[in-house]
Amino acid sequence: MSERKTPSRTNRTQISRRDFLKVGAAAGGGLFLEFAVPSAGGAKTGVSAGHEFSPNAFIRIDRKGAVTLIMPQVEMGQGIYTSIAMILAEELDVRLETVTLEAAPPNDALYRNPVLGFQVTGGSTSIRAFWMPLRRAGASARAMLVEAAAQDWKVEPAVCSTAAGAVIHATSGRRLPYGSLVDRAAQLKPPANPTLKTLADFRLVGTAARRLDTPEKVTGKALFGIDALPPGVKFATLIASPVLGGRVIRVDDATARAMPGVRQIVVLDDLVAVVADHTWAAKQGLDSLNITWDDGPNANVTTEEILEQLKAASLRTGVVAKSVGDVATALNVANRVEVTYQVPFLAHAPMEPMNCTVHVKPDGCEIWVGNQVLTRTQAIAAEITGLPKDKVIVHNHLIGGGFGRRLEVDGIAKSVRIAQKVDGPVKVTWTREEDIQKALYRPFYFDRFEVALTGAKITAWKHRVVGSSILARWAPPAFVNGVDRDAVEGAVNLPYDVPNFHVEYVRQEPPGIQTQFWRGVGPTHNVFVTESLVDELAHRAGKDPVSFRRDQLGRAPRLLACLDLVASKAGWGQVLPRRVGRGVAIQDVFGTNLATVTEVEVDEQGEVYVKRVVCAVDCGIVVNPDTVVAQIEGGMIFGLTAALHSEITLAKGRIQQSNFNNYRMMRINEAPKIEVHLIRSVEAPGGIGEPGTAAAAPALANALFAATGVRLRKLPVDRKALAAGKSA
Amino acid sequence: MIDLQINGEIKHVDAPDRMPLLWVLRDLLGLTGTKFGCGIAQCGACTVHLNGNAVRSCVLPIGSIGTRAITTIEGVRATPSGASVQQAWLAAEVVQCGYCQSGQIMSASALLTTTPHPTDAEIDAAMAGNICRCGTYVRIRAAIKSAAQLAAMRGTDGDRTDNV
Numbered sequence: 058m059s060e061r062k063t064p065s066r067t068n069r070t071q072i073s074r075r076d077f078l079k080v081g082a083a084a085g086g087g088l089f090l091e092f093a094v095p096s097a098g099g100a101k102t103g104v105s106a107g108h109e110f111s112p113n114a115f116i117r118i119d120r121k122g123a124v125t126l127i128m129p130q131v132e133m134g135q136g137i138y139t140s141i142a143m144i145l146a147e148e149l150d151v152r153l154e155t156v157t158l159e160a161a162p163p164n165d166a167l168y169r170n171p172v173l174g175f176q177v178t179g180g181s182t183s184i185r186a187f188w189m190p191l192r193r194a195g196a197s198a199r200a201m202l203v204e205a206a207a208q209d210w211k212v213e214p215a216v217c218s219t220a221a222g223a224v225i226h227a228t229s230g231r232r233l234p235y236g237s238l239v240d241r242a243a244q245l246k247p248p249a250n251p252t253l254k255t256l257a258d259f260r261l262v263g264t265a266a267r268r269l270d271t272p273e274k275v276t277g278k279a280l281f282g283i284d285a286l287p288p289g290v291k292f293a294t295l296i297a298s299p300v301l302g303g304r305v306i307r308v309d310d311a312t313a314r315a316m317p318g319v320r321q322i323v324v325l326d327d328l329v330a331v332v333a334d335h336t337w338a339a340k341q342g343l344d345s346l347n348i349t350w351d352d353g354p355n356a357n358v359t360t361e362e363i364l365e366q367l368k369a370a371s372l373r374t375g376v377v378a379k380s381v382g383d384v385a386t387a388l389n390v391a392n393r394v395e396v397t398y399q400v401p402f403l404a405h406a407p408m409e410p411m412n413c414t415v416h417v418k419p420d421g422c423e424i425w426v427g428n429q430v431l432t433r434t435q436a437i438a439a440e441i442t443g444l445p446k447d448k449v450i451v452h453n454h455l456i457g458g459g460f461g462r463r464l465e466v467d468g469i470a471k472s473v474r475i476a477q478k479v480d481g482p483v484k485v486t487w488t489r490e491e492d493i494q495k496a497l498y499r500p501f502y503f504d505r506f507e508v509a510l511t512g513a514k515i516t517a518w519k520h521r522v523v524g525s526s527i528l529a530r531w532a533p534p535a536f537v538n539g540v541d542r543d544a545v546e547g548a549v550n551l552p553y554d555v556p557n558f559h560v561e562y563v564r565q566e567p568p569g570i571q572t573q574f575w576r577g578v579g580p581t582h583n584v585f586v587t588e589s590l591v592d593e594l595a596h597r598a599g600k601d602p603v604s605f606r607r608d609q610l611g612r613a614p615r616l617l618a619c620l621d622l623v624a625s626k627a628g629w630g631q632v633l634p635r636r637v638g639r640g641v642a643i644q645d646v647f648g649t650n651l652a653t654v655t656e657v658e659v660d661e662q663g664e665v666y667v668k669r670v671v672c673a674v675d676c677g678i679v680v681n682p683d684t685v686v687a688q689i690e691g692g693m694i695f696g697l698t699a700a701l702h703s704e705i706t707l708a709k710g711r712i713q714q715s716n717f718n719n720y721r722m723m724r725i726n727e728a729p730k731i732e733v734h735l736i737r738s739v740e741a742p743g744g745i746g747e748p749g750t751a752a753a754a755p756a757l758a759n760a761l762f763a764a765t766g767v768r769l770r771k772l773p774v775d776r777k778a779l780a781a782g783k784s785a
Numbered sequence: 786m787i788d789l790q791i792n793g794e795i796k797h798v799d800a801p802d803r804m805p806l807l808w809v810l811r812d813l814l815g816l817t818g819t820k821f822g823c824g825i826a827q828c829g830a831c832t833v834h835l836n837g838n839a840v841r842s843c844v845l846p847i848g849s850i851g852t853r854a855i856t857t858i859e860g861v862r863a864t865p866s867g868a869s870v871q872q873a874w875l876a877a878e879v880v881q882c883g884y885c886q887s888g889q890i891m892s893a894s895a896l897l898t899t900t901p902h903p904t905d906a907e908i909d910a911a912m913a914g915n916i917c918r919c920g921t922y923v924r925i926r927a928a929i930k931s932a933a934q935l936a937a938m939r940g941t942d943g944d945r946t947d948n949v
Contacts, residue, residue, distance in 0.1 A: 133882055134880075134881030134882030134883065134919045135881070136881070265878075267875070267878070268878060268880070270880075270883070271874075271875060271878065271880040271883065272875060274880045274883030274886055275871045275874045275875060275880060275883075275886060275890060276818070276858065276859070276862070276871065277816075277817070277818015277819070277857065277858030277859045277887050278818065278859075279883055280817070281820075281884060283817075283820075283821065284811075284817035286815055286817070292812055317801065334812075335800075335804075335808050335809075335812035335813060336808050336811070336812055336821070337804050337805060337808035337812070340824075406918065407882075407884075407918055408820070408822050408828065408830055408882070408884040408885045408916065408917070408918050408919075409820070409822075409882070409884045410821065410822070455882075455883070456882060457820070457882050457883070457884030457885075458882045458884060458918045458919065459882075460918070486821065488824060489822065489823040489824055489825075489828075683878055687878060687881065687921075687924070690920060690921075690923050690924070691881055691919045691920035691921060692920070693920065694917075694919075694920025694922060694923075695918065695919075695920050698920075716823055716824075716825055716827060717822075717823050717825075717827035717828050717916060718825065718827050722828075722916045722918065723920070723922075724912075724913045724914075724915075724916060724922075725908070725909055725912045725913055725915070725917075725922040725925060725926065726909035726910070726912075726913045728920070728922035728923060730923065731923050
């Protein structure tokens with residue numbers, strides 16, 4: 058067994074000192090703009106020890122002209138390595154096919170996400186956050202190379218141009234490749250305000266460039282965290298307390314110790330791990346243990362108890378998240394609706410189960426993992442081991458599905474604690490059961506609405522969101538005045554013209570279960586509840602759901618254009634067979650406007666067949682249109698999976714789902730046709746990883762109503778209710 | 786010691802008969818292209834070929850394999866339809882995170898070997914055992930159809946020189 062490099066297009070070499078291109082402005086709108094910390098700074102350019110031109114933290118060019126682009130965001134399938142490389146290559150004027158990609162090491166000063174405030178990949182922010190900083194980084198480096206060539210030729214930089222990694226002096230026909238300019242360019246100061254290309258000048262941005270990370274993913278060569286094999290590595294698997302907060306009392310490990318291949322049993326306060334020569338021996342060993350647990354205070358928690366607590370909390374007055382007009386007076390009309398909605402806990406279940414390889418030594422710690430929060434990974438290992446952060450080396454890997462799960466460091470903490478007891482490197486791999494049952498979950502939300510209709514217009518809207526606060530735990534500075542801005546995202550920015558509008562948040566933490574971000578975050582819940590209710594109101598007003606929405610979108614011309622396009626492409630208004638229905642949902646979240654029409658058929662037993670999904674999307678300037686389409690397609694499948702199948706429940710404090718046999722995933726035979734129509738735009742880029750997920754459930758639920766007359770106010774889809782429903 | 790024929794080479798493996806092939810490949814032989822997803826043959830991430838048929842290596846004891854030929858993602862390019870499938874996968878930009886795609890490609894190439902021009906229903910039946918959380922199903926269907934055409938063209942030309 059030999060040591061192998063981390064993904065071979067990426068280089069594990071630690072970047073000792075990279076110069077930071079000062080980040081001017083956070084791009085786009087964003088969920089967390091308010092708590093973005095000031096950018097770290099300090100610009101210093103130069104040639105590093107390897108005789109490279111490294112004008113900023115994102116670009117290195119060596120004397121041979123080889124261009125290395127450093128990826129501040131992690132690749133978990135969203136195509137960000139390619140999109141970031143496209144932005145840099147566009148402004149730098151190099152051919153995309155020639156660049157080498159390198160994963161950034163943990164370093165908040167150099168690689169903080171300007172929207173989220175530290176080095177993190179999430180919230181569909183990557184392009185919004187890095188669009189302008191990376192354009193400036195590329196343009197700055199290009200300007201320095203042009204200046205270097207102009208000095209060499211003794212001409213004005215303005216008469217020089219660039220193409221495909223070379224500076225060109227058109228009048229004399231001279232040409233200098235970037236590699237030949239490295240030494241001279243390194244002596245120059247980066248320009249304060251490099252000239253950016255205009256949209257019309259873009260040759261790469263806006264094209265469906267081939268992805269850079271996929272060739273190795275079809276040959277099995279791509280290395281995910283779970284594929285790390287440092288020399289001498291041992292293999293472990295673990296079981297944590299089945300009840301959150303429980304403790305190990307006693308472990309009978311006599312059988313395990315006698316098993317061939319089993320090397321060590323690690324017993325910690327809240328978990329037990331078996332270390333072995335291979336993962337299968339570790340698993341056999343673990344299964345043979347007889348562990349006595351103290352379940353602790355959460356021993357009797359049930360989902361029913363949690364729901365009752367949320368319902369009770371929904372009767373309390375919450376903290377005001379947004380209030381316009383006089384909702385109390387406006388609600389005092391005849392056509393008033395009071396309803397509640399709810400959505401369940403959800404697990405992420407990425408295809409790559411949680412894992413982490415760790416080598417704890419007296420003077421250092423080395424970690425191999427794929428994770429969305431590299432600096433937090435480094436910090437938690439430093440905290441547990443007592444080592445300084447710079448003695449913790451993190452080798453970031455490709456991620457086999459994040460969906461928010463790898464925004465947490467709980468698995469890294471467990472692995473480091475196990476590794477502290479092991480001599481040499483140890484790879485800790487979660488079984489799928491452990492991955493699903495000992496996780497953090499999408500919050501269970503309960504929503505209470507009071508709304509009023511006057512004619513076919515919504516005249517009052519009162520929405521109370523009840524649920525746990527992820528931000529209060531994950532990013533305390535963002536939890537301001539008792540409002541979790543993520544929990545109300547998509548609720549406070551309802552796109553309709555509602556004169557009297559009031560949104561409250563009630564924080565209610567469930568016992569026995571921890572919550573965290575899940576693909577689509579706040580909007581996945583809020584777009585479902587609000588767009589379902591808007592659909593209810595359309596039917597109550599006797600209006601077509603598309604025209605009901607159209608008439609109240611005076612403030613949202615981009616969204617209106619999406620709605621009109623999707624209605625046209627979907628053939629909205631066509632007569633459909635019995636028990637076939639179409640539903641519409643619209644949203645402006647993550648800086649992206651999206652309208653969706655979903656078509657379903659429901660059989661007499663209530664089984665649902667999603668036949669077709671049509672989307673119209675305006676996400677501003679598009680970096681790679683094929684990636685946008687892919688993210689809408691995949692996000693839609695992710696959201697449909699949850700809406701149709703997913704629910705995490707508790708009994709006796711234990712998660713009742715365990716693997717794909719009882720936590721079902723949508724499979725290819727259930728997957729609908731998905732059509733995505735892009736609207737050309739020159740607005741700032743929006744996020745694209747999560748809008749499709751947020752759109753899935755409301756368009757589905759509205760289609761199910763159209764097919765059956767049954768309004769689903771909770772998820773997942775209740776097939777018994779659909780079976781009993783009258784036909785449309 | 787057990788002898789296994791993997792991607793055309795004989796490997797001597799010192800492991801118990803009951804040990805699933807998945808962990809022999811990954812932990813003992815360093816062939817990490819085959820992935821662990823569920824351990825109970827529910828997700829297909831661990832799919833390999835046994836004499837050309839798609840099997841789930843997470844539940845396949847090595848003692849049951851005998852002399853049958855094992856092909857993994859690292860060796861699929863040399864199979865009748867493997868290269869076509871890989872090429873079609875890239876052309877259609879099927880792949881997102883990529884973790885399940887080794888298994889998807891193994892299932893798809895086994896399908897095309899027995900069913901050179903599958904219908905949608907045949908694709909669904911052959912591929913329903915492979916879960917993709919990124920939701921690449923729409924493109925998998927399209928890529929299998931274009932791989933079928935590529936393989937047919939290759940068959941006509943006898944041209945197997947291709948770039949993946």
